[in-house]
Amino acid sequence: xxxxxxxxxxxxxxxxxxxxxxxxxxxxxxxxxxxxxxxxxxxxxxxxxxxxxxxxxxxxxxxxxxxxxxxxxxxxxxxxxxxxxxxxxxxxxxxxxxxxxxxxxxxxxx
Numbered sequence: 516x517x518x519x520x521x522x523x524x525x526x527x528x529x530x531x532x533x534x535x536x537x538x539x540x541x542x543x544x545x546x547x548x549x550x551x552x553x554x555x556x557x558x559x560x561x562x563x564x565x566x567x568x569x570x571x572x573x574x575x576x577x578x579x580x581x582x583x584x585x586x587x588x589x590x591x592x593x594x595x596x597x598x599x600x601x602x603x604x605x606x607x608x609x610x611x612x613x614x615x616x617x618x619x620x621x622x623x624x625x
Contacts, residue, residue, distance in 0.1 A: 516552045516553070516602040516603055516604050516624075517552070517553045517555070517601050517603075518547060518553065518554055518555070518601065518602065518603050518605060519553050519555045519556075519557050519595065519605065519606075519608040520544060520554060520555070520556055520557070520590060520591075520603040520605045520606075521556075521557060521558060521561070521605065522556055522558035522580050522583075523558055523559075523560065524545070524556070524608060524613065525537070525540075525588055525605060525606055525611075525612055526540050526544070526556070526583075526584075526589065527583060528613075530531050530560075532579045532580065532582075532583050533583075535587075536587050536589065537612050537613070537617060538557070538616065538618075539614065539617030539618045539621070540586065540589070540617045541587055542621070543617040543618065543620055543621035544589050544590065544591070544617075545588075545589065545590045545621055546625055547621070547624060547625065548590035548592075549590070550593070550625060552624075553595055554575075554590065554591045554592055554593065555592060555594065555595045555598075555601075556591050556593070556595075557582065557594065557595045557596070558576070558580065560576045561562055573596070577594060581604060584622075603624065605620060610623070615622050
């Protein structure tokens with residue numbers, strides 16, 4: 516499956532890019548990756564139409580997200596900056612890890 520995971524308030528619980536990932540986010544995302552699913556990270560902050568979101572440029576936003584994901588050893592295939600095509604959407608507005616938790620998402624998808 517082609518799975519899109521929102522960055523803000525889904526992997527990272529806030530917009531800082533400095534706090535620990537949400538509980539079970541690392542294990543669930545990495546298990547989905549290891550199971551052969553394509554993991555794409557997206558965020559409106561990296562959208563070309565929002566070049567100055569949070570006061571940073573698109574390349575700076577991508578660098579911030581890449582550094583964060585690498586720091587926490589979260590496996591992913593890439594970023595998508597346009598309107599995404601996906602089989603499953605994991606976002607704070609669909610499978611919401613803030614409501615059901617990452618563990619429940621993993622149980623549904625693995």
